[in-house]
Amino acid sequence: MSVAKVGAVVLDCPDPRALAGFYAGLTGGTVEGEGDWVDLRIPGGPTLAFQAAPGYVPPRWPAADHSQQFHLDLTVDDLDAAEKEALALGARPLDADDRARTFRVYADPAGHPFCLCAC
Template sequence: MIAELQCTVLDCPDPAALARFYAAVLGGDVDRPDRRWATGDGWATVHTPCGQVLAFQRVDDYRPPRRPDPARPQQFHLDFAVPDLEEAGVQVLALGATLLDAEGAERGWSVYADPAGHPFCLVRH
């Protein structure tokens, strides 16, 4: 095992509103204090009763997906908590991932794409 699933992140135009929607659907706490994330205008979270965390990230000029239109695909990414960001990066690259953004490593995370191009983040645990 390389990582632990930390949360699922959905792109959206209004993170707080979408967090309230999912909290109403699933139950849970919106923006519960959590050392892993800072909430604000561009980010919101829902801690569900089952322990899963959903996060919502503001995207300017957001265009909602239109399933099954490949020109407007579904939009989300996974965050994986790792104890050693550099070592986990080496391991996922060996499995076929592609590094998309290494600058985040200074902030505590790096962005990769899986072999099919879906983005995911490795986040220092």
């Protein structure tokens, strides 16, 4: 028996609509809302929510003194194709040294780390 269920994963950021649009481009989700809180409804997946955070400072990866707090793992069928799309949408590579791994690490436009992971 559970006490609660996950309603949404919320990311602080300077521009909720823009960051929701970035993740909509990666996941195919639908952006809903305006202003300081925007939801991204992902078919068959969890809701991602984006909240305006005045004075937002992005995490640094990896850096213990500017902890990332969390990151998203996004599963993909083709790492190279997904990487191309992510970069075109505004992602920035954080760890591109080991191309043989089954995952690659990026920052979204607001600086949150996320991984593209091969299925």
